[in-house]
Amino acid sequence: MSIFKRPRFSQGFAGQLYFVFLSLLGCSTFLLVHQGEIFHYTPSQWVWVYAMLGAALILNYFTFQLPPEGNLQSMDSSVYLACIFIYGAPFALSVILFVSLAMALYDRKIPFWKHFVNFSVYTVMIVGSSFIFKMAGGQAGPIHNDQFGAYVAALVVYFVINVFLVGFYYYLLYKGSLYDILKTFMKDTLLVYLSTLILSLVLSILIVHNGVFGLTLFIGLSVMLSYSFKQLFTMYKQVQEKAIKDQRTGLYNHSYFENLLEDEIKKAKTNETPLSLAMIDIDDFKKYNDQFGHLKGDMLLGFLGNYLKVESETAEVVASRFGGEEFTILMPGYDDHKARSFINRLRKKLNDTYFDGVEIFPSGCLSFSAGVASYRIDIHDKSQLVELADQALYYAKKQGKNNVHVYGSGAEKESEIDFAEDVRDIEQQLKLFLYKDVDTFKHSKRVFRYAMDISEVLGLDSVERRNFVLGALIHDIGKLEIPWGILNKRDKLTAGEWETVKRHVSWGKRIAETNEKFKELVPYIELHHERYDGGGYPHGFKGSQIPKLCRMLTIIDSFDAMTTERPYQQTKTFEEGIEELLRCSGTQFDPELVELFIRYLRLKAEAQQQPAAGLETS
Incomplete structure (x- = not known):
């Protein structure tokens, strides 16, 4: 497997240094082992150099891919291994030298230095494999059964050197796990190298016993195998394409x-x-x-x-x-x-x-x-x-x-969009009041507008503003559970009916808790009827036990309720409402917040030269 038979990617500085190292290693190894043997070949040896050169070029031309990764492979390594087994490492180096030169002249689209690096990789693989072959007791010449272990050892080293040299290059580029990269390469190429072992031995036997005719048979067999592998991968890709592609758009699914x-x-x-x-x-x-x-x-x-x-x-x-x-x-x-x-x-x-x-x-x-x-x-x-x-x-x-x-990237814009969407969601729920109690729907909308203004007066941050304003809008949602007859009764409520009305804060809490987005609004729903002096419901909290913005909502809610028509109480004018806030300041309401709210009402009334927006006076 060649370094350049992989998908294209940009090469970093570390990769370029690695190429230089491989080139120097391959060149020095070639010179050390070959020692100019090419100048001493006899005519018959030259015939076999050319024959092996032709075989390697043909097999290199018929490259193929194997699923699942689709790495480019060829059977040319079986030629180099057969050269080692029959003629020795120097002869194999001569063949790879001519193959590299021929490929450089044929495929000029690839820079010459890449061909040189590829030649260096094969040189190191051939020399390493030959060395182990000899160390395991192998001798160049006819194939002997008792040397099978040496043949296997030579192939294993050939395979390991190839995987390590190519895998280490990918490791330098991607900085992943070297072990994982080498493991992937071994898994992808193991089948091909097992085939290469068998074919290299078959080629060696055919050459020893049948000469050029045997080599011709081997080339024919290898070309057919390469073609079969190619067809296999083509069919695999077609099946894979259908499995991972969207048929209408051609994109991945x-x-x-x-x-x-x-x-x-x-x-x-x-x-x-x-x-x-x-x-x-x-x-x-x-x-x-x-x-x-x-x-x-x-x-x-x-x-x-x-x-x-x-x-x-x-x-x-x-x-x-x-x-x-x-x-x-x-x-x-x-x-x-x-x-x-x-x-x-x-x-x-x-x-x-x-x-x-x-x-x-x-x-x-x-x-x-x-x-x-x-x-x-x-x-x-x-x-x-x-x-x-x-x-x-x-x-x-x-x-x-x-x-x-x-x-x-635009937190403020995102917050505004989320806020507007939350308002719409709550309004959709409040529209249920349109058939049950339109006054509660209108009251909620007015309290919401008051809260929008007061949030600016108080200088609330975006989170506090959201919760306060939405809490004001949804604070009476629990009244949906109150029977229609009680909610719209024109006479004074009985003690039992009043107890039913008071339960709307608990019912509203449960409604809000069913929606994850509105859980933070629960305090405004549950506590807007608590009193500053502790006389409110449902818990009897007082003073700072009640969150500040809930105390503010109590003031807004009460003022709007006082100054708009209700079925069970007399409607107050704008000034009468302010007087009632002052009268209950320190008992029902937080005195500081009452002062702030009245100041806001006065300023708004002066600016508009009329009662505060949304007020309905009798």
């Missing part, structure tokens, strides 16, 4: 993506290298499907799949179809900045790429929204990275589509 993502996360963690994932969604794809039908929609998916495939292969990243109109691009070696730049270039280029029917899109062109997330040390599972990228995609769409958002 979801299952392959998940396996690859898991492997890449392990590599990123082990090697401490960057890794980014992009989730891509075609904008307004449903509109295109509805307009032109699913057949045309499938053609659009195939078009975008081919576009992503071509662009990804150029950038050495991996594109997959995640499902529906969603795609992923896995980018090993890309940090979030580099990943965003690449995905953004893809987006802009797609905008300028025409496809039939794109005129119906709002932007008048093909577009996608994309979310990018990068691997972090606290990510331990592939689903976490997918979730972050999917969340970033959500933020991208909420910002107007046709853009790229990197998770965590």
